[in-house]
Amino acid sequence: MTNIAGLSRLAWIFPALTMLIHLIAPIDLLAQQQATARKLDLMIRNAHVNGEDIVRPVKGAPTLRFLMGDQIEINWNVDVIMDLHLHGYKLEVRATPGVSALMTFRARATGRFPVEIHDERGRHRTILYIEVHPR
DSSP states (O other), X not given: OBOTTSOBTTTTHHHHHHHHHHHHHHHHHHHHHHOOEEEEEEEEETTEEEETXXXXXXXXXXXXXXXXXXXXXXXXXXXXXXXXXXXXXXXXXXXXXXXXXXXXXXXXXXXXXXXXXEETXXXXXXXXXXXXXXX
């Protein structure tokens, strides 16, 4: 099963795969370069969130929208001690009044993810949704 050059009939696979990888790699690098760094300052007062880029639906919690690959930094400013938990990304920060709590992550999974506050009394409440859409 050799050809004229003495190579196996499957010898073309390795060079072909190598060429394919070199063609795909620039596309991935381009997608990473197009990813946006998003920095937001959000305030929580009386268990309600306010800040830039928040979409407020008629019913339900406010929403922030991002694209897959975005690098996100949220600066939380609160009026009482609380834990903030972003479900789906398994991120949690402890926030105290007068000190910004920073939550950073890359939007790697698409979907709708709740941000809950966990207060000192053990109560959980969704105050915000983060939506990550495909690029």
